Amino acid sequence: MRVAILAHEQFPDRAKTALGVLRYADHDVVAVLDRDNPGEQVSSFVPDVQDAPIVTGMDDLEPDEVETLLIGIAPIGGGLEESWRADVRTALEYGCDVVSGLHYFLSEDEEFARLAAENGCELRDVRRPPDDLTVSDGVAGDVDAEVILTVGTDCSVGKMTTTMELARDAREAGYDAAVIPTGQTGIMIEGWGNPVDRVVSDFTAGAVEEMIVERGDEYDYLFVEGQGSIVHPAYSAVTCGILHGAMPDRLVLCHDAGREAIHGYESFPLPSIPSYVDLYESLAAPVSEASVVAGALNTAGLDDDAARDALEEYAAELDAPATDVIRFGTDDLLEVLL
Template sequence: MRIAILAHEKFPDGAKTATGVLRYGTHDVVAVLDRDRDGERVADCDASLPDAPIVASLSEVDEPLDALLVGISPIGGGFDESWRPDVRAALERGCDVISGLHYFLEDDDEFRTLAEEHGCELWDVRRPPTDLGVADGVADSVDATVIVTVGTDCSVGKMTTTFELVAAARERGVDAAVVPTGQTGIMAEGWGYPIDRVVSDFAAGAVEELILERGNDHDYLFVEGQASIAHPAYSGVSTAILHGSMADELVLCHATDRERFHGFSQALPTIPDFVDLHESLAAPVGGSEIVAGALNTRTVDDDAAADAAVEEYADALGLPAADPIRQGPDAILDAVL
């Protein structure tokens, strides 16, 4: 599928859906839309991502296109009206629109009408199924070893770590699969449930259903974690994933220089406290243990300083750790396997 990714005023650091799809999706990305970076290229912003031109609007994309993907997910998942001209232009051009927002495009009268008129599909990735139920506490019955990437905060690299670990495992000949629980993972993998949109009573059940669906088809399932069990706003989704998955192992993800929860003034607990919090919360439901750590050193320019930060993080954990992008995920994967 040939797509353009909408990331206005946020690419790359504030558009993790865009960067995640670029890095892990199977789409052919024709262009990224960011009016602040018009004329630049993806490689100018992040050389580790597949390259593509950056343009100010969809009208500047002349190549054939199948879909527009909304690559931004702001706090609260709302729709910015400044994006409307690009979504409208995509539909009028006969392109599908893929969105991971909490604002459902299918419920927007203008977009729904245009989609019907031009034979397009509106895929609201965060719209969960309506037939989910409560968990039965049976996720531990599957044959696969289940690993969840948990975090100290939002946007610390849980999805990235998940995909990097699966790719590295497959390179070693290990039968491993991703279990997507958020919009970016679902877009990249083509399946999964958006756990942060599921009714709270059914959230753990939705995770359990995902584990049961694939748990006997693979030797290892790597579950994409969300947020943090200590986050003032989003701890519910993190706990649902932890309990619903009944994970065997956890990988704790953290970011350098992160001292306070994203969007809040509250300070993060210490790393040892995070280990205790996760393991004590998981103890009644399968007894998951943290076996390694992943550190996002994106804000560190110098490789030597990044290596030192990883060593410091490993010491705080008392476990192996690595930056899965900068150093590769092998040290983490060794601990998992």
């Protein structure tokens, strides 16, 4: 599928969906839309993902160049920025499908729905949950697979990336492993999943459990994409729902090197790393004996020497192996996880 990715004014640092698709999805990315960097290449900013030209907007592309527009960014609250409307409109006029992970459903937008109908396009809102979800039965722990969940000290610390890297490398090492997608990026990459941050609160654990049960007897290892953080003032409920619904066997704690406060909520300092370990293990304890056995640290803002120092300190705080899965690979983590 030939896709363009919308990432206006947030590429690459705040466009984690765009980066996830560029790094892991099986798509031919023909362009990234970013008004701040037209004329550049993706490789100028992120060298280890699929390369593509950066253009100002959809009208810089020819109609036959692209089949689908992906919304590759999601602001806090998941609303549609009105400045994106022209690109979505142009895509639909070109006959392109539009895939969105926003809480704002494009299929319910009158203008977009009309244009999609006129041009035979699909508006796919991946954050629209299924209608048949229900409460958890408390049976995820009964599946044959080992369940590994990524948890975080905050949002946007690398949970999705760590999940994808671990699952991919486990498969390459000969293990039968699958990803359980719980957010818009994972769903766009894997092509299925339940968007747990859009699910009715009572059904959150059930939405995760449903996926675990569906895949749990087909694979040896399930890597569950974590969301939010247990201390996040806005998103902790999602984190708890995933933890209890998945009933994991092991946890991987993800952190962003140097982050001291919750992103977007800077009046809330991050607790210590040992505090997170205690919180996650204590919260899991009523439903599973999950423990934090490894850590993943995002060291993108550091040079190699500083990154290695930060990893050594992080591993000591965790009392467990830790790595930057992009910079240094996953071998140390897979050794304790598999």
